[in-house]
Amino acid sequence: MPLDLSLSRRKLLKTSAGAAALGIVGAPAISYAQAEAIKIGHITPRTGFLGPLGEYAVQAVQLAADEINAGGGVMGRKIELVLDDSPNPQQASAKAERLIQRDKVAALLGEISSASALAIGQVVQREKVLFINTGANSDALRGSDCQRFMFHIEAQNSMYVKAVGRSLVRDGLVRGKKWYSLTADYAFGHDLLRVAKRYMNENGGNHGGDDLIPTDLADFSPFLLKIRTARPDVVILNLAGTQITNFLKQYAEFGLAFPVAGFGFDTALAWGAGPGNFGGIWPVVWHHLVDTPNTKKFVAAFTTRWKRPPENQAWGDYCSLKVVAQAMAETKTTEAAKIVEHFEKGAKFDLLKTREGYFRASDHQMMMEMYAITALPQAQVKNQWDIFTSSPPVPGPDESLEAIAATAEENQCTFKAA
Structure with a gap:
């Protein structure tokens, strides 16, 4: 049966404000026993000079997964995160390859270092797996080093x-x-x-x-x-x-x-x-004082759980998982090539701001405020x-x-x- 996104949104207002904000899940009564979990890889620096930002990223993506799962998952399937550290580009590349080949993740999210994102982008292009860059800013990743299977919710320089x-x-x-x-x-x-x-x-x-x-x-x-x-x-x-x-x-x-x-x-x-x-x-x-209803819901949920408000890196990883889940629900598939096509056709996403955003087809940069x-x-x-x-x-x-x-x-x- 096709997923009724409008009905899901009404039901989820009572159960999961964050998931409802993006309208990406099915009815909460679905049993996860019906289908295998959808594995999503998350890779980002947890140590070094970018480590403090990586900690926010991991906390936010965990919150997003929990909200999606509390609302029934995606197509009746639970989201299962597979988390890993990426202290340098060499390890980022090796770990991305392992998440894809060993863990069979349907998509990869994360990163902060532009050099590491470049390395991951080369892996996902070879393996034909979706990658949402949540924290690397370099224009080159959207230009000379752009890849068809790499998208950017983080803004470019x-x-x-x-x-x-x-x-x-x-x-x-x-x-x-x-x-x-x-x-x-x-x-x-x-x-x-x-x-x-x-x-x-x-x-x-x-x-x-x-x-x-x-x-x-x-x-x-x-x-x-x-x-x-x-x-x-x-x-x-x-x-x-x-x-x-x-x-x-x-x-x-x-x-x-x-x-x-x-x-x-x-x-x-x-x-x-x-x-x-x-x-x-x-x-x-983005920042935690943005005056929109969905920002307030996200800030409240994050602060309640982690005892501090989210910052903009948290925003990127939280929204990236919601965006991927929404795209899977709308296309009714986890197949990367079809999701890429869906993004390139201009699918719109609630990014906790005053206007919806979309990935620009020419370079896969999220267009947003x-x-x-x-x-x-x-x-x-x-x-x-x-x-x-x-x-x-x-x-x-x-x-x-x-x-x-x-x-x-x-x-x-x-x-x-x-």
């Missing part, structure tokens, strides 16, 4: 830069201003710096200097001294993971007053910086979580969702033949 760039232009921090940037020395950072420089040049900014920062660096004092000497109009951070937390702490300790802005960000890193240390303007793909957040003065901070104000959604309600995405001229994707 161009979207991050253009989203926060509007705020920087508004505040007079681009045209005629001197930027000094610090950039994470790996694939993500190199790509982000390229995109940031393009935006700066297009909008009349000047690049006063840049330093590449090793991912294991803990002491920023040599670079803070260089910034003090350079006296830039804006300090731009193209950093990642705990690099951002460490920099913010040390920047506050040095007492530097140059405005700070970032082109890549996760709210957990601001929370980790401690009271009084977070400052500047930053782009986020983003936000620019600005740190509150310490005197206005009331708790350890609500430490910023947010812009309205970007793009605005009268703009195309593609307004902040890389154009075909900026980032060309050509999917390789199967």
Whole structure:
């Protein structure tokens, strides 16, 4: 019998608010004994400088699976997560291959490192298994390194830069201003710096200097001294993971007053910086203060279970599983090729924002709203979580969702033949 999504939604409002928000499951009375579980692989860093974000990712995908299963699963089948760590690209590739070949997962979700996502993308293209990238930002993954079986719920670097760039232009921090940037020395950072420089040049900014920062660096004092000497109009951070937390702490300790802005960000890193240390303007793909009913349900459920609110990496992994489950329900299959086709035809998904999103067929990037957040003065901070104000959604309600995405001229994707 075809799955009645509207009926499922009405029933699930009483049983599972998070699952109901995306309308992806069947009636709760279905017995799992009828069918084998659908295995979904989840792979993401659990240690190292990206480890704190990976912890949010794992907690969120577990919550999503539990909500889906509480509502009856997908096509009467339970979702079974198979979790693994990906501390580096080599292990990410090997573990993705093992999840596919040994564990027989129907899809892979996760990742934060762009280098590791690239490695996984090559595996899934060879194995013809769906992969939803939930945290890797590099434009190259949507361009020169794009793969037909890889999709991106995480925003690309161009979207991050253009989203926060509007705020920087508004505040007079681009045209005629001197930027000094610090950039994470790996694939993500190199790509982000390229995109940031393009935006700066297009909008009349000047690049006063840049330093590449090793991912294991803990002491920023040599670079803070260089910034003090350079006296830039804006300090731009193209950093990642705990690099951002460490920099913010040390920047506050040095007492530097140059405005700070970032082109890549996760709210957990601001929370980790401690009271009084977070400052500047930053782009986020989502945050826990987004004022929509489904965000409030997600935040409440996550906070109740994990004793802290979710941040934007949690959002990506939570929504990715809901998106895959919805697609399986709508296509009535777990076959990757058919789900890929469904995504490419413009299927719409509730992403806990004011507008539904969709994967752009040309590069498999999710088209969606983003936000620019600005740190509150310490005197206005009331708790350890609500430490910023947010812009309205970007793009605005009268703009195309593609307004902040890389154009075909900026980032060309050509999917390789199967």
